[in-house]
Amino acid sequence: MTATRLAVQGRRLIQIGVTLFLFTSFQGFAVPYFASPNLGRSVHTLSGFTGVLLVALGLVWPKLKLASMPSRLAFWFLIYSALATIAGFVIAALLGAGGSIMPIAAAGARGSDAQEMLIQLVTYPAAPTGIIAFSLIFWGLRGSRVRGNAVED
Numbered sequence: 313m314t315a316t317r318l319a320v321q322g323r324r325l326i327q328i329g330v331t332l333f334l335f336t337s338f339q340g341f342a343v344p345y346f347a348s349p350n351l352g353r354s355v356h357t358l359s360g361f362t363g364v365l366l367v368a369l370g371l372v373w374p375k376l377k378l379a380s381m382p383s384r385l386a387f388w389f390l391i392y393s394a395l396a397t398i399a400g401f402v403i404a405a406l407l408g409a410g411g412s413i414m415p416i417a418a419a420g421a422r423g424s425d426a427q428e429m430l431i432q433l434v435t436y437p438a439a440p441t442g443i444i445a446f447s448l449i450f451w452g453l454r455g456s457r458v459r460g461n462a463v464e465d
Contacts, residue, residue, distance in 0.1 A: 314380060321387045322373030328391065329366030332398075336360045347408030347421075354417040355401045362394045369449065376452030386448035393442030400435030407431075 336359035339352075346352030369390070376383060401417070404410030409423025410431050422428070 314383075315374065317380065318376055318378070318383060319374045321383060322370045325366045325370030325373055325387070325390070327370075328394075329363040329370060332359050332363035332366065336363065346405040348405050348410070348418060350419040351401060351405035351408075351410060351414070351417055351421065354414075355398065355405050358401055359398055362398060366390075366394065372453070376449065377454060378448065378452040382448050383452070386445045386452070389441040389445035390449070393438040393445055396434055396438035396441075400431050400438070403434060404431050 336356055339359065340356045343349055343352040343356060346355075373387075376386075378386065401410075401414070404414060404418060404421070404423075407423050407427045408421045409427040410418040411420060411422035412428040413432050413435055423431075
């Protein structure tokens with residue numbers, strides 16, 4: 313049952329990754345129309361990179377050695393972290409804000425205090441959830457144990 317669940321989660325990650333490729337394909341046409349085109353370009357790059365990450369992890373996912381609860385936690389935290397990060401950049405690009413949290417990407421674009429707070433509220437929770445997800449994935453990638461001449465999975 314665990315192998316089946318991991319395979320289904322892996323397939324979902326691949327599907328979300330490919331969906332991000334589709335998103336970034338269309339979003340690229342809108343870059344010049346964002347309030348901050350520099351942030352619009354960052355959304356484009358970030359979405360493409362995240363798509364590659366999710367497809368790669370989706371291919372690896374069935375090989376993870378994780379029980380049911382840790383795999384679910386890693387799966388949902390990974391998705392949340394990825395989408396919250398992208399959402400924060402999209403909001404910043406649309407508002408022409410984000411200088412308080414993403415100063416290099418924002419290239420000087422700074423919104424009102426309320427706009428900057430909104431971007432922070434969306435983006436900040438992505439860090440701890442991403443760290444937890446990647447830690448669980450790292451743990452799930454642990455090697456096989458060798459006993460005598462036999463390899464145990």
